[in-house]
Amino acid sequence: MAVLNMVEAIRSGLADEMARDERIMLLGQDIGVNGGVFRATDGLQERFGEERVVDMPLAEAVIVGSAVGMACSGLVPIPELQFLGFGSQAFHQIEGQVARMRFRSQGRVPMPIVIRAPFGGNVRTPELHSDAHEAKYAGAAGLKVVMPATARDAKGMLLEAIRDPDPVLFCEPLRGYRLIKDEVPEYEYTVPLGTARTARDGDDVVVVAWSAAVVVAERAAAQAAEEGISARVLDLRSLVPLDTETLREAAAACGRALVVHEATLTSGFGAEVVATIQEEAFWSLEAPIGRIAAPDTPYPIASVEKLYVPSVERVLAGIRQVVGAAP
């Protein structure tokens, strides 16, 4: 097995699938000669040609919307949003069209689209580039939302998402593109959607997270261990489908839970996780489920983003609080 960082894993996933299935088309801004502003598609245009790796005009709604029509023609388009924050320009095409065309057409129009979108903080980007909008898309029925936290999962779930006949929003953590490195099999493999991953074992409290927040949770759990707290870390990996069973088991086993995400607190997906846990495992809960998230303010200027994005310290404090909570 080779150690790859996340962007390399994604690139190799795209390359493998494009080689396997010539119906796959990549559409996005600067993904061709430039190889994507983060190099996620570096070399792909050279290898697969300008007709399959297409630099699109600067218009998110039609990057996504034309993919809907392409899918209808029998192709498998993978549109890229240069940043998830600019998915808002295509929100009507994603929630109103991509997510519903299969239902609207009674299954006649296939919609195997995968929308790739980097997001997430602490990489000193300008305004609007770091926003974590996953909860807004998780509420778009008909769509699936995938948020890998390791290079291995990034490739395995990307392949799974491409092969899944349902449309998938595939969110990639900017911070992890280079910082997250792990072993990625050379052989062909996929990782099913809707199965959470236990990133670290523990039985005092389960810390639920996804995408780059998993790394923060793991660090906090490691520090908690030094204080004698056994924190399990559960990587959801996909929000839709949601692995309610593993959530139940983990919450039942630990009796205490904390959810961590980069998005703002109110109406973030952490709320769904809390609601689901207490529905599934209420009688095993020994303390209120905690949430560590960004405050309910827009993503701030880079100079203060570290005070905004949930830090190891804040997560550790959350762990202590949940573990210490008593009537």
Add this chain to the structure above:
Amino acid sequence: MAVLNMVEAIRSGLADEMARDERIMLLGQDIGVNGGVFRATDGLQERFGEERVVDMPLAEAVIVGSAVGMACSGLVPIPELQFLGFGSQAFHQIEGQVARMRFRSQGRVPMPIVIRAPFGGNVRTPELHSDAHEAKYAGAAGLKVVMPATARDAKGMLLEAIRDPDPVLFCEPLRGYRLIKDEVPEYEYTVPLGTARTARDGDDVVVVAWSAAVVVAERAAAQAAEEGISARVLDLRSLVPLDTETLREAAAACGRALVVHEATLTSGFGAEVVATIQEEAFWSLEAPIGRIAAPDTPYPIASVEKLYVPSVERVLAGIRQVVGAAP
């Protein structure tokens, strides 16, 4: 006091404020001569002129986006989305611009905008017209989200929203436009944002709802009473600000809670309510908090919408379940 239906209350609220403050401008599709497709602005163009009640081109992003610039010029625009579902076309302008301009400009650019948007089911509209997207907007930091359930609150909160210097998304239940009727004071009054309303008293279980779902909750509570269940109904009235104190008190008093909303279950605002209640009142909870919502599927064709939108029967069943729940 006169008994008005909701659309009359909103119309009178708009008229009163426009008479009081000439900076107010109404922008929307078909709001002029036609008086709005639901007559919410009937007669207002005649009274206040074509310059203040403006029929806009068919383009939601610029209906909202031009309001941002108008606000910057010192006016108080009230853009109308003909249906909340088409707010998705303006999502980038709402979450990225309206909600952030004040923050971005360090308070220099005022943003007293109120975006009016009807939504909600069981009125036999075509596809996309009934969608309950409130949770997606409640997650847009910088914005406030108001969802009245009575004619009195509709007018009082509309006035409050217009006078509030922060931008507000004001969601109006289509179903309530004519069906919801109650006493509306002739004198000038406002209803503060962020204060929930106890629509019905009770102490076995609190049913939390907003907008048209409150009526469904009240009916279910009335039937529950016949079964000897004392169900309190709490009308949140605004999602942002969220009245966490009243939620805590109600949950603490009843020990059991059920949330009801028209939106799909996953990532709906009910999750935020559940998460908040268990954060605020965990130790008083005697049972898992229930959620009654639409299934995680797109709003269906009108002929079956009654099977999709939470019904009195489903809410009643939810009440029974929450009240009966035991380890």
Add this chain to the structure above:
Amino acid sequence: MIAGTAGGVAEPRQLLSPDGTLADGAAEVLDDEALLSAWRMMVFSRAFDERAFSLQRQGRLGTFSPVNGEEAAVIGSSWALDPGRDWVVPQYRELPAMLRQGYDLRRALRYFVGDPAGNDMGEGVRVLPYQISLAAQMPHAVGLAWGLRHQGLDGVVLVFFGEGASSEGDAHEAMNLAGVRRAPVIFLLKNNGWAISTPVSKQTAAASLAARASGVGFPGELVDGNDLFAVHDATARAVERARAGEGPTLIEARTYRMGPHNTSDDPTRYVDPAELERRREFDPVDRVRRYLTARGLVDAASEEALRAQVEAEIDAAVADVEGGPAPGVNAVFDHVYANPPRRVIEQRAAATGEG
């Protein structure tokens, strides 16, 4: 240089005048067989509009948007397609074009009476479902056309939208991409004067919407949208260009909405009756009738018979459909996902009482 009013000043191209006289040489535009089938669809469409309204008033049908007044624009254009390889991407007011492509009238009615199954266009029928989100279908049409071409197919795509929809960002993004990709797509803009109650004068300051084509790099043409021949001729040339790989065309068909926006609209609130009367002189169906009568191809008796025939067709279809089973809770869950999340499977089980 000033490109201020480019393309805005010219008059819409007309071949068949309101009095039914055809311009010299225009007869080749539509051979008699095509002409008569178009005429048949015009008569059918008028009859269906009326029936849909009466059924809706009786609570037997959902919301419906009549074609009334726009028959030449919808039929003239779609008659230029080859249903065996070309596609129609509708908004919601183009039933005749969908039927021409092979969409079954019974499916159409099934959808209108409330069964989503009717929204399945059918095997091999090259039509996308109605699009309620204005202009949202335009990016789809471009991607579809591009996708066909990418796969070496020679199909072209005809996408319909109104002058109201033309104000949406999606309209611009789609047309601009089509220009860049030289996609084989025809943008058929039906300028019927109204977006519900909003007149075109409040929709845009452009003298002609066809002029938008120059801003995205392909030809735009302004035609009399109530002229079956002019619309067909412009579309046929656009189809030829598209098939030959010469890219997209924008056609502005100037027509007029002679009825209400849809079954829940009350146009008396905003339409001047005198104006409506004036417009009736330009009725696209009367125009074809005059021409066919002069040519001796149609007379009162034959139209009577045709009318009776289409009414009977509609009767039969309505009877079939109303006889059919009413949709149940499955209509809430079927076809949402190919591989539904566990939670949706549980929700379905609960809803169908198997939970």
Add this chain to the structure above:
Amino acid sequence: MIAGTAGGVAEPRQLLSPDGTLADGAAEVLDDEALLSAWRMMVFSRAFDERAFSLQRQGRLGTFSPVNGEEAAVIGSSWALDPGRDWVVPQYRELPAMLRQGYDLRRALRYFVGDPAGNDMGEGVRVLPYQISLAAQMPHAVGLAWGLRHQGLDGVVLVFFGEGASSEGDAHEAMNLAGVRRAPVIFLLKNNGWAISTPVSKQTAAASLAARASGVGFPGELVDGNDLFAVHDATARAVERARAGEGPTLIEARTYRMGPHNTSDDPTRYVDPAELERRREFDPVDRVRRYLTARGLVDAASEEALRAQVEAEIDAAVADVEGGPAPGVNAVFDHVYANPPRRVIEQRAAATGEG
């Protein structure tokens, strides 16, 4: 009629040729005082670009998008405004226009080094903050212009956007509304050939983006964007029209991005060096220098002095700003809401340790 390539063919209007000779009668376009202050800003802008890059490389500055190559387009246009009543609505590459309006250099630097307070344009300064969301500022500009006019003010609005942003739906929706409302707004489209790595040839098939104006009902003009006089002249006429109530104008300024997209971009991956060299001949600053030198208004010595002067200005501003306090957690909460929800107040208290 075919409006296919209307307005697309003409050459960009030029008054000052690359060799520095000015067309007859064009001298009135800019009086010497305005001309020299524009020259001064050109020199300043080049110096600031360089400084910003070196500071960014040293980690003392955040992301920055240089003006390099587009000075004539940015300065020539904004010099036609009256900062006392007119507004500038920027994208993110128009600092000189913002400074001209009264935005303080120290505030600008404060923002770049990471203090959001610098994004407050200042009391009475008629400029909106940078807009990162491409074309999202265009609806704002239209609403602002409309709002000023509605209140009987005679200010006009100059909004900047790139040829990339022109592909966004917001660009179309904004221009179309401006036409309908005859809003006093000037759309200054800087076509610099690139959207990051995407050449204009992949952005649109339009021969000229100025042609888009005809599709929304107002004049469009194509000018040499590296010609200070041509840009200024076109803008001045557009300002006059707007102030006189004659509505909007679209100006396509053909220019060229001579540097990287921004401090994190590596153009060597996609820009042909030969092409870049060829473009240098058309450098907008060299052109003005040649003209001023020929007129005897500038020489090597005076430019040297000017350069030293602006460097000193920048030194002083940098020193001040870097001396200032670093932003703290308040920068996360200040100005989000005028009346913050209780939850936000609690979050702030917790974050500031008062919780």
